[in-house]
Amino acid sequence: MSPNSAGTAADDRMERGLETIRRIERAERPGVLDGFSDVAPGFGEIIVGYAFGDICSRPGLETPTRQLVTVAALTTLGNAAPQLSFHVRGARNVGCTRQEIVETVMHLCPYAGLPATVEALKVVTAVFEAEPRPAGDEPTGPAATDDRYERGLHLLKALDGLTTQSAGSQGPVTDLARCLIEFALGGISGDGGLDARTREIVSIAACTALGTPSRLPLERHLRALLAAGGTEQEAIETVLQMAVYAGVPTAVNGLNAVRDVYRTAAGQPA
Structure with a gap:
């Protein structure tokens, strides 16, 4: 690849990343570009180019679902409240309802545990309190306990x-x-609040983020995604996105699970 080709590829990556993060943040100049200029110049560009240009702008998973996937990962990890707040706001900006966001967090309680779920709901509550409540976005109550x-x-x-x-x-x-x-x-x-397909997608995100110990639950949810009308590509994109939020090794492990499950489903050797 020539130097000019490399420069063009980098420019394209940044443009894709900027377009994606502008939709999420609703800001002409995303804050992350200037947030680390004093300690790590250029890191903001890496985030925009890699996270949003290379990964989150890929086809195969629509932007609102990608935001729920990110909320799922950050809820499950429980260690990045500011980023969770950013992506809850981003989910709202790209059209996710309050109920979809709350149900995503609540759904992950068995995976993330009660403390992480409680802390995530605090973040969600703060985001919601800072915005006007639109008509027709009321959450529905749980079904009867019996x-x-x-x-x-x-x-x-x-x-x-x-x-x-x-x-x-x-x-x-x-x-x-x-x-x-x-x-x-x-x-x-x-x-x-969530359809069956989306529940499986956020479950796949959570199990991938948790790593190797959640391999068997991950495989079950991969199979269940197909049963719910989802696609192998949606599973792949969900797992790939975990490279950004939970690390490359977790994404590699998740992709191995995707390969094994779907090859078996297709009658091919794993």
Whole structure:
């Protein structure tokens, strides 16, 4: 590649990144370009060019869903409240509803844990309080608690193809299994706000961000995404985006899972 070609590629990357982050931030000059000029000159350009030019502007996943994916990753990691606030605002700027954002965070409670979920909801609340409340954007309340187990069991069967008999086991594990079905699936994942496809996409983001220990849940959600009408490309784009927010190794591990699951689904050797 000639020096001129390299320069043109870098310019194109920056232009794509600027176009994407301007949509998210609604600012002509994104703040990240000047935020590190005193300690790390040029780092803002790297963020714009790499995160937003190379990754977040790729086709295959629409911008609102990408913002929910980022919210999912930052909620799960629980270590970047300022960036979570930025992307919650960005999600609103590109058309995500309040309920979609809240449901994304709530849905991840079984993966991220209660403390991370609580802290993420604090960030979300602060963002919402700073904006006027538009008509028709009211959240819906949860379903009645007495049907959580049945709703959770229905979702579990859809996710894993389990029967009622295999959902639990004998002894004390039965109580734990019932608690998980009611809380993680019936009490949270069964509520409205996100369609089945988007729930699987944000679950894939969370499991990828958590790394190798979440390989089996990641594989289940990859299969469930196809069952919910999603595509392999959407899974790939979700996992690739984790290279920005959770690190390249997590994305590599996630892509290995995508390859293995979808090759198996296609009848090819993993």
